[in-house]
Amino acid sequence: MEFEPEDQYAAHRAAARAWVAANVADGWLEEQEVTGNYHTPELHLRLARDDLLGAGWPAEFGGTAVDPGFARAVFQEALGLGLRLDGWFSTEMVLDTVLHVGTDEQKRDMLSAGARGEMVIALGYTEPSCGSDVAAAKTRAVRDGDEWVINGSKMFTSTAQEASHVFLLTRTNVDVPKHRGLTMFMVPLDSPGVEIRPVHTLGGQRTNATFYSDVRIPDQLRIGPVDGGWGVMRVALIYERGLSSPPVGPTWADRGADWARSVSRDDGSRVIDDPVVRERLARIAIESEMTRLLTMRVAWAVQTGAMPAVEGAVLKLLANESAQQHLSALLDLIGEEAVIQDPTSGSFPQAVESSFRKAVFTTIAGGSSEIMREIIAERALGLPKNRPALGRPVAYPLTI
Amino acid sequence: MDLALTDEQRSVQELFADFFSKESPPERVRAAEALGFDQSLWDAVAGVGAITMGLPEDLAGAGASTLDLVLVAEQFGRRIAAVPLIEAMVAAQVLARTEPGQVLLDELAAGTLIPTIALRPLVAGVARLAPAGAVADVLVALDGDELVMVRRDGQRPHQQPQRNLASAPIADWDLSAPSSQRAVLASGQQARGSYSDALSMWRVLTAAALAGLRREALDIAVSYVKVREAFGVPIGHFQAIQHRLADLFGYGDALQLLVYEAGWARDADPARAQALAEMSFLAASEIAFLTCREALQFHGGYGFTLEYDIQMYFRRAKAWPLAIGPLRDSYQHLAGSLFDAPNRQSLQE
Numbered sequence: 001m002e003f004e005p006e007d008q009y010a011a012h013r014a015a016a017r018a019w020v021a022a023n024v025a026d027g028w029l030e031e032q033e034v035t036g037n038y039h040t041p042e043l044h045l046r047l048a049r050d051d052l053l054g055a056g057w058p059a060e061f062g063g064t065a066v067d068p069g070f071a072r073a074v075f076q077e078a079l080g081l082g083l084r085l086d087g088w089f090s091t092e093m094v095l096d097t098v099l100h101v102g103t104d105e106q107k108r109d110m111l112s113a114g115a116r117g118e119m120v121i122a123l124g125y126t127e128p129s130c131g132s133d134v135a136a137a138k139t140r141a142v143r144d145g146d147e148w149v150i151n152g153s154k155m156f157t158s159t160a161q162e163a164s165h166v167f168l169l170t171r172t173n174v175d176v177p178k179h180r181g182l183t184m185f186m187v188p189l190d191s192p193g194v195e196i197r198p199v200h201t202l203g204g205q206r207t208n209a210t211f212y213s214d215v216r217i218p219d220q221l222r223i224g225p226v227d228g229g230w231g232v233m234r235v236a237l238i239y240e241r242g243l244s245s246p247p248v249g250p251t252w253a254d255r256g257a258d259w260a261r262s263v264s265r266d267d268g269s270r271v272i273d274d275p276v277v278r279e280r281l282a283r284i285a286i287e288s289e290m291t292r293l294l295t296m297r298v299a300w301a302v303q304t305g306a307m308p309a310v311e312g313a314v315l316k317l318l319a320n321e322s323a324q325q326h327l328s329a330l331l332d333l334i335g336e337e338a339v340i341q342d343p344t345s346g347s348f349p350q351a352v353e354s355s356f357r358k359a360v361f362t363t364i365a366g367g368s369s370e371i372m373r374e375i376i377a378e379r380a381l382g383l384p385k386n387r388p389a390l391g392r393p394v395a396y397p398l399t400i
Numbered sequence: 401m402d403l404a405l406t407d408e409q410r411s412v413q414e415l416f417a418d419f420f421s422k423e424s425p426p427e428r429v430r431a432a433e434a435l436g437f438d439q440s441l442w443d444a445v446a447g448v449g450a451i452t453m454g455l456p457e458d459l460a461g462a463g464a465s466t467l468d469l470v471l472v473a474e475q476f477g478r479r480i481a482a483v484p485l486i487e488a489m490v491a492a493q494v495l496a497r498t499e500p501g502q503v504l505l506d507e508l509a510a511g512t513l514i515p516t517i518a519l520r521p522l523v524a525g526v527a528r529l530a531p532a533g534a535v536a537d538v539l540v541a542l543d544g545d546e547l548v549m550v551r552r553d554g555q556r557p558h559q560q561p562q563r564n565l566a567s568a569p570i571a572d573w574d575l576s577a578p579s580s581q582r583a584v585l586a587s588g589q590q591a592r593g594s595y596s597d598a599l600s601m602w603r604v605l606t607a608a609a610l611a612g613l614r615r616e617a618l619d620i621a622v623s624y625v626k627v628r629e630a631f632g633v634p635i636g637h638f639q640a641i642q643h644r645l646a647d648l649f650g651y652g653d654a655l656q657l658l659v660y661e662a663g664w665a666r667d668a669d670p671a672r673a674q675a676l677a678e679m680s681f682l683a684a685s686e687i688a689f690l691t692c693r694e695a696l697q698f699h700g701g702y703g704f705t706l707e708y709d710i711q712m713y714f715r716r717a718k719a720w721p722l723a724i725g726p727l728r729d730s731y732q733h734l735a736g737s738l739f740d741a742p743n744r745q746s747l748q749e
C-alpha cells in the first residue's frame with residue numbers, strides 16, 4: 001500500500017497553466033456566477049480551436065493528435081480557477097458513450113462535431129414526475145416509418161440553453177417492465193416542437209425545463225438498441241464516475257483556519273484561539289481527509305480498470321453529506337457576516353455562503369444520497385431489495 | 401499511489417484474522433471478563449511473535465512496518481482479544497531504543513514479561529488507571545522530565561483491576577512502591593519526544609483496533625437484521641435500518657483507509673504522521689461507537705441483555721479511546737498539529 005498522491009498530469013502541468021493563463025479571460029468566472037450559466041461558449045471554442053476537445057478519441061472518428069493528459073490538465077486548471085465546464089463534461093460523457101454503443105456513422109459524425117466544438121449535449125434523463133426513479137420516464141418516442149415522434153417533458157436539462165443537442169431518455173415500450181422499455185435519442189434542440197424554459201435554482205445555477213411536442217427525428221439519431229436505453233444509460237454512468245478526480249486546493253478546514261487567524265472577537269482574542277472553533281475545524285479536517293482518500297480510491301480503481309460501483313456510492317454519499325455539514329458549520333462559526341450574498345467579492349464568508357447554497361444540490365443530483373444508501377445496502381451488505389415497484393410496468397395511460 | 405495491500409501485507413492480515421478468530425472467540429472473551437486478561441491467549445500471541453514483530457531483526461523483532469502492525473491490531477480489535485497487545489507493542493518499541501530496555505527484549509519476545517505504557521504522565525509517582533496495570537510486569541512512563549521504566553516481579557495478577565466499562569485490566573500503578581525497580585530511559589527533550597512518538601503510535605494502533613471492532617459490530621448487526629423478523633419480514637428489509645447500516649458501512653470504509661494511511665505515514669511521510677495519527681484515532685473513536693450504538697439498537701431488547709455479544713463491543717468502543725483522556729483534549733491536540741505547527745503543512749499538499 002502506498003498513499004503518496006500522484007499527479008497523473010505532472011508532465012503537462014506547466015503547459016496547461018500557460019494555456020489557461022493565455023486563454024481564460026478575467027471576466028468569465030464572474031459572468032458564470034452572475035448568470036448561472038455554467039458553459040462559457042468562448043472558452044469552449046478556444047478549447048476546440050486548439051484540438052483539446054477531441055484529445056484521446058480515435059482519429060477515424062474525429063479524435064485529435066493532442067495528448068489527452070494535456071487536455072485533462074487544462075480542464076483541471078480551469079476548474080481550479082473556479083470555472084465550470086458543465087457543457088463540455090456532459091458532452092464528453094455522452095460522446096464517450098456513443099463511442100461505446102453507437103454506429104460507425106454516429107461515431108464519425110458526432111465525435112468530430114464534438115471535437116470541433118459544434119456539438120454541445122445536455123442530459124435529458126430526469127422528468128417532472130421522476131428523478132431518482134429515472135427508469136420510470138414517461139416521455140414517449142413512437143416510431144413512424146424512418147422517424148420517431150417524441151412527446152413529453154424533462155426537468156433539470158442544464159445548459160440546454162447553450163447546447164445543440166439533448167441526450168434524451170424516452171419510453172418506447174409500455175408492455176414490459178419499466179427498465180426494458182427505454183430508448184436513448186440524440187435530439188437536436190433546434191427541432192420544431194422543442195421548448196426550453198429557464199428554471200432558477202437556490203445555488204444560482206440556471207437550469208431548464210424542456211418540453212417536446214411532436215418532435216420528429218430520424219432513426220439515425222437513436223443511440224443504441226430500441227428498448228436498450230437502460231444499458232446505454234449505465235455506460236454513460238460509468239463514464240460519469242470515471243471523471244471523479246481528487247479535490248484540488250485547500251480544504252474548508254484550512255480555509256476556515258486561515259479566516260479564523262485573521263479575525264478577532266470584540267474582546268481582542270483571535271477566533272482561532274477559541275477551543276470550540278478549533279474542535280469544529282479539526283472535525284472538518286478529519287472528514288475532508290476521509291473524502292480525499294475515498295476520491296483517491298475511486299480514481300485509483302478506475303485507473304486499474306475496475307468498475308467501482310460501491311466505492312463510488314460511498315464517495316458520493318460521504319463527500320457530499322459531509323461537505324454540506326461543513327459549510328453549515330462554517331456559517332455558524334462566522335455569524336452575521338456569513339449571510340451577505342456577494343459571491344464575487346472574494347471574501348471567505350461570502351465564498352462559504354455561496355458554496356453553502358450550491359452544496360444543497362450535491363446530495364440530490366447524480367443519484368441522491370438515498371439512492372447511494374440503497375446501492376450500499378443491497379450490493380455491499382446484501383440486504384433485501386425493498387422498492388415496491390421494482391420491475392413492474394409503469395402505470396399508464398400517461399399524463400404529461 | 402497503490403491502494404491494494406501487497407501480497408505480504410495480505411498474508412499478515414490473513415494470518416492474524418485466522419489466529420484471533422480461533423484464539424479469541426466470544427466465549428474466551430467472556431471467560432476473561434473478570435480480569436480482562438487471558439494468559440493462554442497472551443502466550444499464543446507471544447508464540448506467533450506478535451509482541452516484538454515491529455522491532456528490527458537484530459533486536460528480537462521481525463522488522464515489520466507500522467502498516468503491518470496496523471493490520472494485526474485491526475484483527476485484534478475485531479475479536480476484542482483480552483490481551484494488552486497494543487500497549488505491549490508500543491512499550492516494546494520504546495524499550496528497544498534504550499539500553500536498559502534492550503536487556504529485556506528476549507523476555508518480551510518470549511512473552512514472559514508483559515510490558516505496558518502509561519498513556520498520561522505520572523502524577524505524584526502514580527500512573528492512574530494504567531492500561532494492563534493489573535497484569536503487566538514492566539511499565540514505561542513519563543515522570544516529569546524523565547522517561548522511566550519500572551519492573552515488578554511476582555505472580556500475575558499483581559493486583560485486581562478496577563471494575564470498568566471495557567472489562568480491561570486497568571489499575572493504578574504506584575511507582576514509588578518499594579519493590580519497584582526503576583530505570584531512566586531518557587530525559588529532557590529526548591524523553592518528551594520519545595514519549596510523544598509512543599503515544600502517536602498508540603493512537604494509530606488503537607484506531608486500527610477500533611476499526612476492526614466496528615467492522616465486526618457491523619457484521620453482527622447485518623447478520624442479525626437478516627434473520628430477525630418483525631411485522632412479517634426480516635427487519636433488514638426496512639429502510640430505517642438499511643440506510644443507517646449503509647452510512648455505517650461508508651464511514652467504516654473511509655475509516656479503514658484513514659487508518660491505513662496513518663500507519664503508512666509513520667514510516668513514509670513523517671511530516672503528516674502525527675496529524676494523521678490523531679485524525680485516525682478520533683475518527684475511529686467516533687465511528688466505532690456510533691456503529692456499536694446502532695448495532696445494539698437494531699438488536700432491540702436483546703441488545704440490552706448480556707447474553708448477546710454486541711454489548712461487549714459497545715462497551716469497549718466507548719471505553720478504549722478514553723484510556724488516553726477526554727476526547728476533547730485529543731481534538732485540541734489535533735487542532736494544534738493542524739493549525740499551529742511551526743511548519744504548518746496542508747494535508748492537501
